[in-house]
Amino acid sequence: MENRNHNFELDNLDTQILSILMEDATIPYTEIAKKLIVSGGTIHVRMKKMHDMGVIRGANLIIDPQKIGYDICAFLGIYLEKGSQYHDAVESLKKVKEIVEMHYCTGAYSIFAKIICRDTTHLREVLNENIQAVKGIQRTETFISLEESIKRQITLS
Amino acid sequence: MENRNHNFELDNLDTQILSILMEDATIPYTEIAKKLIVSGGTIHVRMKKMHDMGVIRGANLIIDPQKIGYDICAFLGIYLEKGSQYHDAVESLKKVKEIVEMHYCTGAYSIFAKIICRDTTHLREVLNENIQAVKGIQRTETFISLEESIKRQITLS
DNA sequence: GTTGAAAAGTGCTGCGA
DNA sequence: TCGCAGCACTTTTCAAC
Numbered sequence: 627m628e629n630r631n632h633n634f635e636l637d638n639l640d641t642q643i644l645s646i647l648m649e650d651a652t653i654p655y656t657e658i659a660k661k662l663i664v665s666g667g668t669i670h671v672r673m674k675k676m677h678d679m680g681v682i683r684g685a686n687l688i689i690d691p692q693k694i695g696y697d698i699c700a701f702l703g704i705y706l707e708k709g710s711q712y713h714d715a716v717e718s719l720k721k722v723k724e725i726v727e728m729h730y731c732t733g734a735y736s737i738f739a740k741i742i743c744r745d746t747t748h749l750r751e752v753l754n755e756n757i758q759a760v761k762g763i764q765r766t767e768t769f770i771s772l773e774e775s776i777k778r779q780i781t782l783s
Numbered sequence: 784m785e786n787r788n789h790n791f792e793l794d795n796l797d798t799q800i801l802s803i804l805m806e807d808a809t810i811p812y813t814e815i816a817k818k819l820i821v822s823g824g825t826i827h828v829r830m831k832k833m834h835d836m837g838v839i840r841g842a843n844l845i846i847d848p849q850k851i852g853y854d855i856c857a858f859l860g861i862y863l864e865k866g867s868q869y870h871d872a873v874e875s876l877k878k879v880k881e882i883v884e885m886h887y888c889t890g891a892y893s894i895f896a897k898i899i900c901r902d903t904t905h906l907r908e909v910l911n912e913n914i915q916a917v918k919g920i921q922r923t924e925t926f927i928s929l930e931e932s933i934k935r936q937i938t939l940s
Numbered sequence: 941g942t943t944g945a946a947a948a949g950t951g952c953t954g955c956g957a
Numbered sequence: 958t959c960g961c962a963g964c965a966c967t968t969t970t971c972a973a974c
Contacts, residue, residue, distance in 0.1 A: 636851065648843070648844050648846065650841055650842070651841070679850065680847055681847055681850040682844055682845070682846055682847075683846065684809065684844075685807070685843065685844055686805070686843045686844075686845055686936065687805050687839055688839070689801065689838055690840055693836065693838040694793065699886070701886070720933060726935055729926075729929075729930065730928065730930040733926040738858055739933075742937050768889075768890065769890040769895060770889045770890070772886075772887045772889065773886065774884070775885045775886065776873075776883070776885035778883055779846075780848060780880070780881070
């Protein structure tokens, strides 16, 4: 595997450590060290460096929303009356806990959001009471996910 | 905090453990045990149970894609010629490593995908060569993210 | 199911090359 | 700068409640 040099501050070893840990963050340093034929201390130093650089932001549990009673996943295309209302709208939408991801986008919609709800009743409540009530939001379009066919991280080459 | 009973198999203690770990998966069991005033062993048993139940799927490193040279995040609305081509299209699209999330959705688009690329050149390559070449895909609409304003997990009440 | 402590394994730090 | 070895900490296990 050659060094593709995505970033001049990351070398081949860093990239390989990331690749392994991105697939499963529970793999211990000692095992990574064995795989890459370096010492555990070296893995530790590299990980600290990448933390300090901000490449690694932390760790997340992967949980299955359906298993805890959140059955509906949907995407929202949100139209704003004026683009200038973006910042105020974002501040209001941050308070809506059901929104798990939000982007300011090019194209037809100003704002693109991913939302997770318990059921259709819950979704309707959130849409009507928490989202369409936000000042500056003209209308929304809802795309309900019937199946999540891919969910993964980018692969480092 | 009362038991909302999202799922009859998860009790209050399980939910509280999840809440803590979903914010930061690096917090040690011993510290969670102190917070919730139970023993470390209990945390361990509950975590094992939730793993076995499939509630917890694993752990992920949170990395900053921009810091490793992936500057572009975009959403794709994909139109299929016929809905019946969904399964074949998905299989082809799974091979496109730049796609990190994909959903089969209601609404205008059959398939909704999130894609991460190095730069606009890379994005154009992937769109032209890997995605629009897939059999059954009629056309695509691209929404490029200019700012990710929210990225979080659902909060357990 | 929970506890508390012992055993096993991991992560961290300083010294040496 | 990297690797090795010892120490501190965490996870895991298990008998007893």
